[in-house]
Amino acid sequence: MSERLLEVTDLRTTFRTVTGSVPAVGGVSFDLKANETLGIVGESGSGKTVLARTIMGLQPRTNVEVTGSVLLNGHQVVGASERTMRTMWATEVAMVFQDPMTSLNPVMRIGRQIDETLRVRLGMDRRAAHDRALELLTMVGIPSAQSRYRAYPTELSGGMRQRVVIATALACSPKLLIADEPTTGLDVTIQAQILNLLDSLKQQLSMSVILITHDLGVVATRASRIIVMYAGRIVEMGDTRDIFYHHRMPYTRALLESSPKVTNTPHTRLAVIPGRPPNLSTPHPGCPFAPRCAYATERCHVEAPTLVAASAPGHRFACWNPLTETDHPEAR
Amino acid sequence: MSDERRPLLKVRDLTVTFGKGAHAVSAVAGVSFDIYEGETLGLVGESGCGKSTTGKALMKILTPSSGTVELDGVDITHQRGRALRHARTRMQMIFQDPISSLNPRRRVRGIVAEPLDAWKTVTGEQRDRLVDELLNQVGIDPEVYGDRYARQFSGGQCQRISIARALAMRPQFLICDEVVSALDVSVQAQILNLLEDLKAEYGLTLLFIAHDLAVVKNISDRVAVMYLGRIGEIGPSEVLYEAPAHPYTKFLLGAALEADPESATTGAVLEGEPPSPLDPPSGCRFRSRCPYATERCAIEEPVLTEVAPGHQVACHFPFIAQ
Amino acid sequence: MSDLLDQSPEIEPLREQRLGPLFWICVGWLSLNVLGAIFANVLPLVNPLYQNYNAINAGPSLHHLFGTDDLGRDILSRVVFGSRVSLAVGSGAMLIGFGIGMPLGMLAAYRRGRLDTILTAVMYVLLAFPAIIAVIAVISFWTPRTLFKIIVVIGLASVPLVYRVIRSATLAVATKDYVTAAKVQGSTDRRILFRELLPNIAPIAVSFLLIGVATVVTLEGALAFLGLSVNPPTPSWGNMINESRTVMAQNPWLVIFPSLALCLFLLCLNFIGDRLRSYFDVTEVKL
Numbered sequence: 001m002s003e004r005l006l007e008v009t010d011l012r013t014t015f016r017t018v019t020g021s022v023p024a025v026g027g028v029s030f031d032l033k034a035n036e037t038l039g040i041v042g043e044s045g046s047g048k049t050v051l052a053r054t055i056m057g058l059q060p061r062t063n064v065e066v067t068g069s070v071l072l073n074g075h076q077v078v079g080a081s082e083r084t085m086r087t088m089w090a091t092e093v094a095m096v097f098q099d100p101m102t103s104l105n106p107v108m109r110i111g112r113q114i115d116e117t118l119r120v121r122l123g124m125d126r127r128a129a130h131d132r133a134l135e136l137l138t139m140v141g142i143p144s145a146q147s148r149y150r151a152y153p154t155e156l157s158g159g160m161r162q163r164v165v166i167a168t169a170l171a172c173s174p175k176l177l178i179a180d181e182p183t184t185g186l187d188v189t190i191q192a193q194i195l196n197l198l199d200s201l202k203q204q205l206s207m208s209v210i211l212i213t214h215d216l217g218v219v220a221t222r223a224s225r226i227i228v229m230y231a232g233r234i235v236e237m238g239d240t241r242d243i244f245y246h247h248r249m250p251y252t253r254a255l256l257e258s259s260p261k262v263t264n265t266p267h268t269r270l271a272v273i274p275g276r277p278p279n280l281s282t283p284h285p286g287c288p289f290a291p292r293c294a295y296a297t298e299r300c301h302v303e304a305p306t307l308v309a310a311s312a313p314g315h316r317f318a319c320w321n322p323l324t325e326t327d328h329p330e331a332r
Numbered sequence: 333m334s335d336e337r338r339p340l341l342k343v344r345d346l347t348v349t350f351g352k353g354a355h356a357v358s359a360v361a362g363v364s365f366d367i368y369e370g371e372t373l374g375l376v377g378e379s380g381c382g383k384s385t386t387g388k389a390l391m392k393i394l395t396p397s398s399g400t401v402e403l404d405g406v407d408i409t410h411q412r413g414r415a416l417r418h419a420r421t422r423m424q425m426i427f428q429d430p431i432s433s434l435n436p437r438r439r440v441r442g443i444v445a446e447p448l449d450a451w452k453t454v455t456g457e458q459r460d461r462l463v464d465e466l467l468n469q470v471g472i473d474p475e476v477y478g479d480r481y482a483r484q485f486s487g488g489q490c491q492r493i494s495i496a497r498a499l500a501m502r503p504q505f506l507i508c509d510e511v512v513s514a515l516d517v518s519v520q521a522q523i524l525n526l527l528e529d530l531k532a533e534y535g536l537t538l539l540f541i542a543h544d545l546a547v548v549k550n551i552s553d554r555v556a557v558m559y560l561g562r563i564g565e566i567g568p569s570e571v572l573y574e575a576p577a578h579p580y581t582k583f584l585l586g587a588a589l590e591a592d593p594e595s596a597t598t599g600a601v602l603e604g605e606p607p608s609p610l611d612p613p614s615g616c617r618f619r620s621r622c623p624y625a626t627e628r629c630a631i632e633e634p635v636l637t638e639v640a641p642g643h644q645v646a647c648h649f650p651f652i653a654q
Numbered sequence: 655m656s657d658l659l660d661q662s663p664e665i666e667p668l669r670e671q672r673l674g675p676l677f678w679i680c681v682g683w684l685s686l687n688v689l690g691a692i693f694a695n696v697l698p699l700v701n702p703l704y705q706n707y708n709a710i711n712a713g714p715s716l717h718h719l720f721g722t723d724d725l726g727r728d729i730l731s732r733v734v735f736g737s738r739v740s741l742a743v744g745s746g747a748m749l750i751g752f753g754i755g756m757p758l759g760m761l762a763a764y765r766r767g768r769l770d771t772i773l774t775a776v777m778y779v780l781l782a783f784p785a786i787i788a789v790i791a792v793i794s795f796w797t798p799r800t801l802f803k804i805i806v807v808i809g810l811a812s813v814p815l816v817y818r819v820i821r822s823a824t825l826a827v828a829t830k831d832y833v834t835a836a837k838v839q840g841s842t843d844r845r846i847l848f849r850e851l852l853p854n855i856a857p858i859a860v861s862f863l864l865i866g867v868a869t870v871v872t873l874e875g876a877l878a879f880l881g882l883s884v885n886p887p888t889p890s891w892g893n894m895i896n897e898s899r900t901v902m903a904q905n906p907w908l909v910i911f912p913s914l915a916l917c918l919f920l921l922c923l924n925f926i927g928d929r930l931r932s933y934f935d936v937t938e939v940k941l
Contacts, residue, residue: 043516157605158379187378188543189602192587196601214517217589240593258521260550262588266372266569267528268550270521276486277516391838417840425838427831435832437853443832446849447839494835501839 006032011068013054022281024050026232037209039219042229057085094169098181100161104153110164111149117171136167159190178210231288238315248322251289295321339366346399348389359385361561372538374552382561383541387507424498428510430490434482441478447500466496488519507539545588557581560617567643577650677929680922691737700728702735711905721907732889739890743874744867750809755816763824777814785811823855857934864927868920891916
């Protein structure tokens with residue numbers, strides 16, 4: 001159970017652009033156990049998508065520098081050739097992207113898109129692949145899979161398309177599924193359906209899931225652990241309950257408090273984080289959140305904090321002036 | 333608090349139809365509601381329910397095929413030309429996509445001044461002063477950013493500039509169409525607070541269209557829930573969120589994700605997807621997904637009926653606390 | 655209100671995008687061409703029609719930098735004077751093409767509805783007709799051929815092309831929210847067309863204009879080659895190439911110089927047009 005499926009150590013992804021180098025992921029370390037759901041939360045530009053693509057080995061070789069180590073089920077991803085990665089994609093790790101329309105080929109029937117993966121990767125024959133594809137479509141909850149098998153992606157609704165994408169990703173039973181904002185852009189009721197589906201598939205296929213999102217609501221009840229990212233770094237990580245109720249990093253708190261809640265009374269004044277996330281191409285020596293942080297001191301602007309352990313096991317945060325436990329009125 | 337208030341906007345039987353003949357789709361199919369002076373009405377629903385179309389029809393960006401819209405007692409449905417242009421200055425709209433709302437080839441001051449220049453209400457130095465004042469109010473420093481091009485700004489800043497532009501003509505009524513859904517959480521909170529402040533300062537009446545239930549609850553006095561071109565339920569926000577009377581509202585609220593690990597996830601999930609508006613179900617439009625639907629729902633179309641003061645539901649079998 | 659201020663210190667700087675030296679070389683060459691055409695009379699050039707029987711089919715020399723033709727006329731002088739025809743046809747025809755096609759295209763895309771349907775149908779019918787053959791037919795029968803007539807015919811033939819490009823460019827802009835916003839603010843249609851739409855389609859229009867000029871200059875060359883352009887002895891690049899094709903072996907200068915002038919001219923136009931298009935492309939700058 002505690003077997004480590006994924007070990008990421010000091011991972012850095014740096015883009016070289018005309019205007020200089022951009023450290024999109026700046027030294028990230030974490031691990032993931034088998035059959036665990038890990039939530040990665042951050043705003044746009046926090047590096048969460050770049051992190052996911054780096055773990056997938058999807059970064060282009062030119063103008064991107066990746067250092068550190070990503071051990072996926074014992075295989076090193078950093079520096080692996082595309083040929084090596086091909087043997088891991090689909091069977092070891094698969095990804096579900098935000099926009100289902102761009103990850104499906106619009107001129108190919110959806111059944112064939114799944115068939116193809118099965119035949120190429122698992123060497124199935126036409127008959128077997130067809131049957132398995134139908135099985136997968138049924139498994140992801142597509143009604144009358146037999147007739148939808150011959151449909152084109154454009155003929156399906158957004159929710160149905162995302163189900164097809166999930167079916168494609170699961171075709172070769174990967175051990176790790178990375179879902180990058182899988183429900184952004186879907187309606188509330190459909191979002192609930194897809195998240196439930198991912199949950200039940202995870203149990204059924206005993207795989208691990210990394211759920212990447214900007215919405216704390218998505219991971220609150222689905223992830224066992226959460227990583228909060230800001231400006232390409234992990235600023236806090238820990239068990240879901242610790243992140244929500246015992247967070248120590250002011251950014252985590254600000255993120256939680258600035259999102260409106262259904263339980264708020266109308267015209268509740270929202271807590272606001274002033275300013276915007278930093279521009280990564282101009283290097284900052286200190287804590288990336290310092291310019292927006294209410295608790296920032298002199299030290300925060302000059303010296304970057306590293307992750308230190310909090311009282312709960314596995315709970316770590318990067319802050320010079322962490323919130324104390326008593327700062328949590330909602331702590332239960 | 334609701335009874336003596338004067339309705340600023342009266343919408344009656346508003347219908348917007350796209351296409352003709354067999355391909356006609358009623359994106360909005362007979363919607364009636366009032367918006368009282370000084371309140372914020374939230375309009376929620378899933379994509380394709382017609383909430384944005386309703387907003388655009390109120391502004392007459394889309395022409396309603398039937399029904400009336402009355403602003404301050406004046407029917408604006410059939411106005412054209414200059415009269416329409418004039419009526420529009422009393423109502424304004426802010427759009428979802430902050431980037432495409434601003435002309436990338438114009439400078440910030442020019443964008444905000446556009447309505448003033450179009451109407452020539454204020455000119456010269458007075459105009460410049462007003463523009464800078466508006467920019468200050470939305471938190472954009474005119475000295476620093478006033479002469480930048482719109483394309484140089486982030487989503488949140490663009491939305492601020494859009495708001496400044498909308499307020500230039502001092503409208504009474506502001507339609508916000510998904511104005512925060514493209515923004516990050518922290519920026520979203522900034523914009524929501526800004527809207528609340530400006531609403532108080534300008535005495536605005538707001539129609540806030542959004543799909544995010546938490547956002548709508550936070551800003552609205554009353555909320556209307558739309559499904560497939562119809563209003564299913566309308567009522568004071570707290571009543572509607574505490575005790576939804578329409579099954580759809582209940583499911584919608586049940587599906588809303590709360591940023592709390594202890595919130596219940598076991599709530600019943602609404603199965604299936606909204607049917608195509610090309611071929612809506614007979615009777616109640618929600619019946620094809622409603623677990624409580626009976627034969628009556630297929631035959632008879634429910635109309636909005638008052639279940640409590642100010643709380644109306646279009647359902648044959650509403651949940652009413654006895 | 656302090657928490658509402660957008661205090662972000664830095665703002666995305668516009669990425670400095672340079673046009674590059676090659677662009678300016680092209681601009682320089684084109685200006686030289688234009689100036690040469692305008693001031694051809696004042697320049698210290700031999701009369702292009704003067705026939706010097708002492709120097710027939712001469713190669714390049716100090717007296718005749720580009721050599722002379724079979725009638726002893728100075729090729730340099732004829733190339734410079736010949737550019738007048740090419741430039742006049744190119745700019746004149748595009749003036750007509752854009753003068754008619756651009757307002758129609760913008761209006762159709764902005765107004766949509768019946769106006770758009772009818773105009774687009776008409777334009778597509780015209781487009782379906784092979785323009786070059788139409789031009790040849792009209793010019794062959796509309797005698798005597800003058801420069802003016804050629805400009806008018808080519809200009810009219812280019813209207814549907816301009817219309818189509820401008821219409822689709824405008825369509826892309828007209829559906830943007832800022833156009834709706836302007837409408838909602840009570841801006842008049844004229845303000846919207848000039849303030850919101852025009853600046854955004856201008857880059858596309860300019861680059862298409864340059865490429866259009868290049869195409870028309872080539873077309874004039876082709877017509878001249880068929881003997882359907884301005885009547886000799888008036889020189890044009892096209893008819894110089896046409897006349898010299900029989901003596902190509904004996905006097906290669908006669909065909910090389912006008913061809914070179916034509917090629918460089920077109921190359922510069924195309925390069926500038928392409929460069930401007932990517933320079934002004936807002937989305938390319940942004941991302």
